[in-house]
Amino acid sequence: MPYKKVYKEIKKYDNIVIARHVGADPDALASSIALKESIKLTFPDKNVFVIGAPANRFSYLGTLDKLPEELNKELLIVTDTPDKRRIDGISPSGFKSVIKIDHHPFVEKFGMLELIDDTASSASQMIIELIFNTKLKLNKSIAEKLYIGVVSDTERFLHDYTTTKTFDLVSRLIKETNIDFTKLYLPLYLRPLREYRYLGYLLDNLVVTPNGLGYIKVDVDTLKKYNVDSSSAGNLINYLTNIDEVKVVVTCSIDLGNDCVKCSIRSRKIVINEIASHYNGGGHALASGARPKNFSEVDNMLQELDEACMKSID
Missing domain, CATH: 3.10.310.30 (Diaminopimelate Epimerase; Chain A, domain 1)
Structure with missing residues (x-):
């Protein structure tokens, strides 16, 4: 997967918008919000906005941003979304660069750079891979969100698209950040x-x-x-x-x-x-x-x- 190309695009632009699909679930929210946090941790001076309609049930995953009235359309990253019509809150048109990061079966091309892996358990798994394969930084807050995204989309690792790679990545995530993964289940299932x-x-x-x-x-x-x-x-x-x-x-x-x-x-x-x-x-x-x-x-x-x-x- 061309993760280093994604990192190069992120490094190139100062104004970045991150979007996901309508009717957001925990994976869509976790992958987009965690990606924003990782970019800001790595590049504190960049303007990064994560957008979409709020999902109050999953507000513990973080806050969403309101775009400025005069938006400098440089880089748009869309996670967990296979086609344009399902992007929540923005159109890819007018951006200098558009990146799709998605684990659904291919529907249509709308990104100039597309990372599609329909063997991945979740978009959050793909963001974990992106971080581990580039110089994007990771902390405990980011790791917790990504863990929740993976757990939610796999229904606690029950679905058949949970692979040994999923377990390897999650295991490394836990080891490197020492997250208390047991407590993360409570807000998801209570x-x-x-x-x-x-x-x-x-x-x-x-x-x-x-x-x-x-x-x-x-x-x-x-x-x-x-x-x-x-x-x-x-x-x-x-x-x-x-x-x-x-x-x-x-x-x-x-x-x-x-x-x-x-x-x-x-x-x-x-x-x-x-x-x-x-x-x-x-x-x-x-x-x-x-x-x-x-x-x-x-x-x-x-x-x-x-x-x-x-x-x-x-």
């Missing part, structure tokens, strides 16, 4: 009581088809009843993936703020990201998201997923 009550609702109302598709549709009234938002079901979806009768599970929550239905999709074996891409989404083969315009489009997506379940052989 949840308020209302979310567990909401999980009970999701389990009680999950529809499971004869072909093994599990899904639930959540309307505004239900979100208000449990005092949760459109992201909450997606944050709880991994609790639904271990149901024996379910091959693919989908949570679909109305998102009035973005005029869409926010869907999280998980699968044990069936490839789902291509279907997700038909509905303003995408992601990994077994873990994807989508944003259909309405519940009518959701029904079409569910039909496609159910057909995929029907065709699969256990």
Whole structure:
């Protein structure tokens, strides 16, 4: 991987913007915020902005920046994002240099320099590699964020794209910074009581088809009843993936703020990201998201997923 070329671009420019995908998860936030901290630690005089819509649930990962009104568009680095339409808060156009650092399957080229490794567990793993292979500096705060990013995207190292390389890099990260990795799990997995009550609702109302598709549709009234938002079901979806009768599970929550239905999709074996891409989404083969315009489009997506379940052989 051309990590040294990335370092050269970072060293070259004084004004750097770091972005990630819409609907940020811990890996997207951790990889982008940790990269900013590493650049600032290495080059204190550079102007570095990490941007995107705030995700209050993961505010412990750090703060996001507001871009100045007159932005000097020099270098844009986009982490954890395979295509332009999913970049949160900025367009690559007008920048002198654009770098993509991503671990999703290739969708489209938008960076002048692209680091794509779909065998990597997470974007955070790729930032760890970038730091270890260049002169970018590392401290405990940066290491903690990157550890959380890896743990979150691998679901505590359970997913099959967790490799020996992942363990080697994380082991080195822990050794070099002496982070207390056990305490880092608490903010990631502790949840308020209302979310567990909401999980009970999701389990009680999950529809499971004869072909093994599990899904639930959540309307505004239900979100208000449990005092949760459109992201909450997606944050709880991994609790639904271990149901024996379910091959693919989908949570679909109305998102009035973005005029869409926010869907999280998980699968044990069936490839789902291509279907997700038909509905303003995408992601990994077994873990994807989508944003259909309405519940009518959701029904079409569910039909496609159910057909995929029907065709699969256990």
